[in-house]
Amino acid sequence: MNKRNDSQAPVRKSRLLPGSLQGQYLIIVLAAFLFIPVIIPLASLTYTIVQWSSKSDMESGAKYGGTSGLLSDWHAHAANMEGKSDAAIDEALIELKRRYPEASMFWVDANGATRSQLPPQLDIPAQWTPEEAIRFMKASIGKDPYTVIAFLGKENAGSSFMTIRMPREAISTGNPNGSGTPYYIAFVFVMFSVFVAMSLLFFRHIRRRLLRLQSAMARQDEHGIPEPVAIKRWDEIGALEYSFNGMVAQLRDSRQRQSEEEQLRKSLVANLSHDLRTPLTIMQGHLYQLREEPLSPKGQQSVSVMQGKAEGLGELIDNLLAYTLMTSGRYKLTLEAVDIVRLARESAASWYPLWEREGLEVDVRLPHEQLIWQGDRAGLQRMLDNLFQNVVRHARDGGYIGLALEKRHGRPCLVVSDKGRGLNSESSATGAGVGLAIVDYLADSMGLVRETASSEEGTRVYLYEKTNDGRGYF
Known part of the structure; x- marks a missing residue:
């Protein structure tokens, strides 16, 4: 008896485990269902965090603290003008011009008159009305230069106001809005590529194993029986390989039994042919002697029939022996x-x-x-x-x-x-x-x-x- 090898071990029952093909396939299907409702929102959240972080870094690293820093500083300067004379305000504005050399600035007194334009600006009226002030504010929103208007006095509650106009390039880090978009697209693409790669690898692995099993079925020994395959993984294909190996083992056992039975039959026919030939030869000799004896016509007829049957039996024995020798390859x-x-x-x-x-x-x-x-x-x-x-x-x-x-x-x-x-x-x-x-x-x-x-x-x-x-x- 041959010992059972690993390829002939008992088949395990199919279970919903990642190691089984069914479990792996369900994981891929689950990933496909979760791709849109989970991966896309996750990518959006990541994009928002990156954008917020980028904006904070940009503001903290920008000149003058960026737009928010300039806004707060300018309002603080305006609050410090509380109680100062017009000449003092002019002097303070000149000092601020030295601090913000890229900017243009001016201030308007309580009578609506424009004072201290640094440098002179052609689009600034000499006398302001409420309507002109409102139009100026609306025209400056979101435009370049970046414009900050602050009323003088504590809590910026005065009627006079001072204005600074700073070119946006002077307070920008050079990173445009939406700079995280490529990262967002790259993240979604990478996740989608991972999902596609997992699917392709899964089905490629199955295809390779099936082709290996097909190749094993095509390989046959001298008796036309396929060769068994080695079982490497215990999953659904492993169960199929085990069943295939069982079929091969049954075919080999059947072939061996058939060969043994055929050999026994040929040996039996050959032995019987030799064993029957001797008594048959003796019978034919005695029948020949009987024909020489004085017999009645019926006796002679009976001897003739027996001699014919004996000759036929001899020929049949010869044919059986010859056919046995032929089929055994000894003829x-x-x-x-x-x-x-x-x-x-x-x-x-x-x-x-x-x-x-x-x-x-x-x-x-x-x-x-x-x-x-x-x-x-x-x-x-x-x-x-x-x-x-x-x-x-x-x-x-x-x-x-x-x-x-x-x-x-x-x-x-x-x-x-x-x-x-x-x-x-x-x-x-x-x-x-x-x-x-x-x-x-x-x-x-x-x-x-x-x-x-x-x-x-x-x-x-x-x-x-x-x-x-x-x-x-x-």
Whole structure:
């Protein structure tokens, strides 16, 4: 008994585990369902955090603290103008100009008059009305330069106001809004690529394992049995591989049992043939002596029938022994050039006394020209003997046997014919099956074809050589 290896271990039950194909597939399906409702919002949240962080970094690293820093500083400067005279405010504004050299600034007193434009600005009116102030504020929102208006006094509650106009490039870090968009797109693309890659790897892995199993099925040993496969993973395909290995093991066991039974049968037939031959020979000898004794006509007839049956049994034993040797590969054939016409004529001559005794009309039509076949002379002789014997046993009631050379399928063909009731009719004789099996085996071994045409009017057996591609004509 062979020990069971890992590839023949018991199959585990399929469970919803990541190691099983079912579990892996469900994980991929779950990832597909969660991609839009989870991954997209997660990417948006990440994008918002990145944008907020970028904006904070930009503000903290910008000149003058960015827009928010400039706004708070300017309001603080305006609050410090509480109680100062116009001249002091002008001086303070000049000092602020030194602090913010890129900016332009001015202030408007309580009477609406423009004071201290640093530098002079053409779009600033000399006298302000409420309508002009409102239009100026609306026009400055979100524009470049960045404009901050602050009323003078504590809590910026005065009627006078001061204005600073700073070019946005002076307070910008150079990072435009939406600078995190490429990262957002990259994140979504990477997540989608990971999902696609997982799917492709999953199905590629399954395909490779199935192709390996298919390749194993195509590999066969000398008996046509596939080779077993090694089970690497215990999942659904592993169960299929285990079942395949079980089938291969059953085929091998069946093949081994069949080979052992065939060998036993051949040995039994060979032993029986040898064991039966000795008593049969003794029986034939005693029957021959009985025929020499003075017997009544009925006695002589009985001895003649027994002698005929003994001869038939001897031929059957010979055929069984020969067929056993052939199928076991111990029947040696020597192929040589044989004149089949001459061999058929000699064989017919040796059978002629028996045909005449059986009352058969003999019709031999063989040409004088040679017809050379490559074959074993003894094997060809045995084929003809078996065909002639079948006619004597099973078609003697037709009273005819013919041997001729004809053309069939464009090739010369040796024909053995009779006028019996055909192969499908019942016959009291036995042994025809073994005889024809021997004919077929020898014909195939020597590159010949046996073709039979049978009807109620008789049977014709054709023997001819195969074509160059190894096929006969049918």
